[in-house]
Amino acid sequence: MFDPFTGRYAFACPVRGETHVLLSAFRSIEQLPGAAHPAVFRVRFDCACGTEHDGLVTHDDLDWAPLGLAAGEFLNLMTARLDPVAAELGELAVGHIRRGAWPWTFFCYPEEQPRPVFPSSFTLLTATEGTVGLAVRCPSCRRLSLNLVSHPHVDVPFHNDREIGVVEHMFAEDAPTTLDAFRAELWSSSFDARRLALE
Ligand SMILES: [Zn+2]
Numbered sequence: 549m550f551d552p553f554t555g556r557y558a559f560a561c562p563v564r565g566e567t568h569v570l571l572s573a574f575r576s577i578e579q580l581p582g583a584a585h586p587a588v589f590r591v592r593f594d595c596a597c598g599t600e601h602d603g604l605v606t607h608d609d610l611d612w613a614p615l616g617l618a619a620g621e622f623l624n625l626m627t628a629r630l631d632p633v634a635a636e637l638g639e640l641a642v643g644h645i646r647r648g649a650w651p652w653t654f655f656c657y658p659e660e661q662p663r664p665v666f667p668s669s670f671t672l673l674t675a676t677e678g679t680v681g682l683a684v685r686c687p688s689c690r691r692l693s694l695n696l697v698s699h700p701h702v703d704v705p706f707h708n709d710r711e712i713g714v715v716e717h718m719f720a721e722d723a724p725t726t727l728d729a730f731r732a733e734l735w736s737s738s739f740d741a742r743r744l745a746l747e
């Protein structure tokens with residue numbers, strides 16, 4: 549499902565048979581109700597064939613596989629410990645985190661601070677040549693923030709932009725829920741640069 553050597557997720561494509569996409573090619577990520585162990589997410593992704601398709605990805609593949617963690621391992625963000633068993637690559641990820649580097653970060657606008665995050669908290673994504681727009685549901689305060697980041701910020705774990713763009717808008721009931729509304733909101737907004745250093 550996830551290939552750690554290319555950093556790409558494999559999905560079925562009706563035209564090409566199989567396609568391999570980076571996280572930044574995802575357009576929406578939505579947890580399916582019901583399936584909890586493991587949680588399953590429906591993703592919409594932008595395919596190299598020129599259209600968008602839907603695919604399913606497990607929580608393990610979405611959040612842990614890019615860190616080199618095998619299915620069933622769980623990285624506790626509070627203690628930076630692997631539960632239940634640490635794999636070799638997983639230990640590498642833990643080492644990064646102990647040194648204060650997080651695999652993914654975003655800037656929570658309601659809380660006015662950077663936060664560590666996992667891809668399962670990305671709800672909507674859009675991308676241009678050099679930029680990825682992200683709608684992130686904050687794991688801490690549960691509110692929505694819109695960030696503008698680089699492709700590696702999303703696609704390469706532990707690569708964090710020093711500065712990112714933040715939409716200065718507090719979303720409540722008016723949070724964009726569709727990809728079209730999200731894109732319209734994002735590209736019509738003014739951005740403010742925020743430093744992402746988590747220390
Ligand atoms: Zn396709």
Ligand SMILES: [Zn+2]
Binds near residue numbers: 659688689690
């Ligand atoms: Zn927050």
